[in-house]
Amino acid sequence: MAPAANDNIVIVGAGIIGLNVAYVLAQRGFGSQITVVAEHWPGDTSAHYTSPWAGCNFSAISGADRNALRWDKLGYSHLAKLASECSKEAYVERTASKEYWDEDVPYEKIKHMSEYLDDFRLLPLNELPPGVRFGIAFTAVTINAPRHCEFLYQKLRYHYGVRFIRRKLPSIGAAYLSPSTEIVFNCTGIAAMTLPGVEDANVFPTRGQVVLVKAPRVKSISMRHGKDYETYLIPRPGSNGNVVLGGYVQKGVSDGSTYSYETQSILDRTRDLDTELRDSPHEVLATFAGLRPSRVGGARVERDVIEVNGTSKVLVHNYGAGGTGFQAGYGMALDSVKAVEDELKRLHVSATKARL
Structure with a gap:
């Protein structure tokens, strides 16, 4: 008999x-x-294809709800394992990190993170920059966002046999490519706001702008969370000394342009935060803007049912992680897959019979 459809x-x-x-x-x-269906693939660039623009590191920027805390812990374990087992291939590294808060310190969240983060410690007052109320240090992970996405794409396509189709779907119902399509995972990010069949009014863009510089002396992460700003320096693994500087968190802004005055603000703020950047030569390489797929109430990860040509089909929603997709994404994926465990068992049985 023929093998199961892909x-x-x-x-x-x-x-x-x-x-x-x-x-x-x-x-x-x-x-x-x-089959993965997408308008943009790893290697593409677009303000609406946000993943390649990410900083990207593990930090305390995510929410404090039960799901966010659990996804963070799962994500840290997964990324730390990649850093240990295939760091160069996956473009993931363990990296020293310090985070500072001017105010609104998320103490309960930090307490939860302290239970699993490696080398966690509270920073004494004499190690805090002026104006900072609270700080922590720990061993984080940094990810070269575009290269890591390409690593996953190559692994999926050439090692696991996953098929990729470049297509912009007119509706989520169009994702059921044939009668054999049993499960669709809706991982459309910001497109979930307008995609027919989803049209989630709780989804909104959060604009960010970052500056990529060559600064090989910057070896650690620094982040400062202010009342109306976010400032950070994140070394990019496998890039020969490149560092991502940020940033902006502009909720509801859908402008994908970059602005010189924002670039200057980022450069000024990061120089004030990190002495290695301030006291050593560095070269500005590029400026990028992206639209984080945010959602009121947090990410949506749940099973749903949709009617397709008169037949009820399984649909799993998985979107709305905002700027936390790299650290929460693995845990969100585990929950998404768990939501259709019964359907996957049935598919496994069918595929096994087809091979006999």
Whole structure:
């Protein structure tokens, strides 16, 4: 008999959220049954394809709800494992980090993180910059966002046999590519705001702008959380000394342009925060803007049902992580896959019978 179709499972979106779902499924043996449908793939650039623009590191920027705390812990464990086992291939490294708060310190969240973060410690007052109320240090992970996405794409396509199709879908219902499509994972990010069949009014863009510089002496992460600003320096693994400087968190702003005055503000703020950047030569390489896929109430990860040509089909929503997709995405993927455990068991049985 013929093998099972490779569109039994369709994942809509090839950002870090969709790639993580595909990765979790592929590791469980479903690679040949998966098709990823997306307008943009790793290697592409667009303000609406946000994943490549990320800083990107593990930090305390995520929410304090139960799901966010759990996803963070799962993400840290996963990324730390990649850093230990295949750091150069995956473009993930363990990196020393310090985070500072001017006010509004999330004490309960920090307490939870302190239970699993490596080398965690509270910073004494004499180690805090002027105007900072509270600070922590720990061993974080940094990710070269565009290269890590390309790593996952290559792994999925050539090792696990996942199929990729470049297509902009007219609706979420169009993701059911054939009668054999049983499960669709909706990992559409900011497109969930307007995509027919989803049209989630709780989704909104959060604009960010970052500056990429060559500053090989900057080896650690520094982050300062202010009342109306975010400032950070994040070394980019495998880039020969590049560092991502930020940033902006502009909720509801959908402008993908970059602005010189914002670039200057980022350069000024990061020089004040990190002595290595201030006291050593560095070269500005590029400026980028991206639209984080944010959502009122936090990320949506849940099972749904949709009618397609008169038949009820399974739909799993997985979007709205905002700026936390790289650290929360693996945990979100685990929850998404768990939500359809019964359907996956049935697909596994069908595929096994088809091979006999």
